[in-house]
Amino acid sequence: MRYNTYKDHIKITEISDFDLKKTFECGQCFRWNEDESGAYTGIAHGKAAKIWYDGDAICISGDEDDFQSCWREYFDLDRDYAAIRDELAIDSYMRAATDFGAGIRILRQDRWEALCSFIISQCNNIPRIKKIVEALCEEFGDPVEFEGKRYYTFPDSGRISILTPERLAPIRSGFRANYIIAAAKAVESGELDLDALAVGSYENALKALKRLNGVGDKVANCVILFGLNMPNAFPVDVWMKRAISEHYDKSFDPSVFGRYAGIAQQYMFYYARSGLLT
DNA sequence: AAACAGGCCTAAA
């Protein structure tokens, strides 16, 4: 990966495996949206940005400091996904899945945002998840002006921890409202230390997250994969169950994929859902 | 109109 600095953006070159559409629409995140020109705008870690193609290069708004302190890590630009795809192509099915999903990158999302977003995701479809998350941000986040439009940051746990279910009602999160508030309180009180979990073991993080009401195996693994940045975490939802039962036997264990099992999961998930794509 | 969505919890075998 190389990059050049321009007045108001960074141009990234010599990077493999960075497809904007696949990365933003493979189901891992909820706050990046495509505009008429094909560029994506979103807000992460409290910072708004636009990212777009310029020929073979990819450009991202902001200065070098934004890039170094935020986007380089957020987009996981120093990881060699082509090599990981090779490592994961352990059979013909995984070869097909990794070929199909080539270009996906796992975003290093804000930990609290990931926890909150995936609590919201349970028993919901993507449009509604996005709607609820946006409502949460508009209601309780901070406004950020960017390219003439107003965006909102994801509200921190302190802001949410003091809310009542009634106060949260406008975002229409239904029975998840109590889960969200309880999770915020746990983070705020220090009972759940997401930063500490990120530097501990996978097993410990899983155990700690599942203590929260409304967080089971699936949500916990999403948080660990996308928020705690452990690429071995392997969330299994209904699509993954289907894919696993179609291609592997009952004794299937994600550890066959090794240290990047979670990335394998993302290729499998995206491939399994490809029938839905237009 | 009734069923279903990217789960989780509780109660009951």
Place this chain on the structure above:
DNA sequence: TTTAGGCCTGTT
């Protein structure tokens, strides 16, 4: 240890 039913809400 596994299984059914309920849960907010919006969409089909």
